[in-house]
Amino acid sequence: MPLSSMTGFARRAGEGSGFRWNWEIKSVNNKGLEVRCKLPTFLDGFDLQIKRMVGGALARGSVFINLTVTRDGDEAVFEINEERLKALIDVAAQYGGHGGVAQASIDGLLAIKGVADLSVRETSDDEREALEQVLAKDLLELLKALKATREDEGGRMGEVLGAQLAEIQSLSERARATAGDRVEAMQARFLTQLAKLQNTDKPVSEDRLAQEVAMMAVKADIQEELDRLDSHVVEAKKLLKSDKPVGRRLDFLCQEFNREANTLCSKSGDSSLTNIGLDLKALIDQFREQIQNIE
Known part of the structure; x- marks a missing residue:
């Protein structure tokens, strides 16, 4: 292995198992090895495997890893609480235009908490397991790229x-x-x-x-x-x-x-x-x- 610096940076994008992701990794000097990860909330716990893999590839340095993941075709959708919305429309019709009360607008009603919520389909255990497997393979390539910059x-x-x-x-x-x-x-x-x-x-x-x-x-x-x-x-x-x-x-x-x-x-x-x-x-x-x- 050639002489290696502790300073390096690498970026990598990938897709698989119905997901797309982007990695960013950088390292600076440190007396020992310290790994910090910023991951999507649904991958909580995956950082332990990441740290083990980084420890197998690097001996020293402060390593910062950022991972973003999106699911193919997984767009956020609005869920409308129709019963609450109808109740609010009835109230607005009863009082709107009386006593100086302005007529309610649909965007104003939808802005009321509990009427409309932005939701994304939850990731199943099987989906998460498959994703972690392909991410782990891709992380190996990311670490190779980081080591190349450190060796350069x-x-x-x-x-x-x-x-x-x-x-x-x-x-x-x-x-x-x-x-x-x-x-x-x-x-x-x-x-x-x-x-x-x-x-x-x-x-x-x-x-x-x-x-x-x-x-x-x-x-x-x-x-x-x-x-x-x-x-x-x-x-x-x-x-x-x-x-x-x-x-x-x-x-x-x-x-x-x-x-x-x-x-x-x-x-x-x-x-x-x-x-x-x-x-x-x-x-x-x-x-x-x-x-x-x-x-």
């Missing part, structure tokens, strides 16, 4: 993420080169300071000098952080080529990227290395924004 968006995002990983790797290489020059500069400064100390009345002991040198070496060493950055880049590239949903793992990996960049900045002690560390942090933040929408 995921492909474009994959290109962006790949370019960002390449830039992270380039910055790591620059930091490695800069760190080597910095160590040499630190050693030169230390030797200069050491020469000054040797001319004092109380020279520093050899043991203390060894301790200071060791501490400086530990504080200045960023090779371990750079090695981990390189390994994280390799792992991220593998995840982008995975055939499984990788959004969560990429998100966790971003935390590790950020940790190494923070440590690099804290150990830098050099403006050029600090600038590289800041560039890394900004790039990692952009990378993380992108993967928030990866399934």
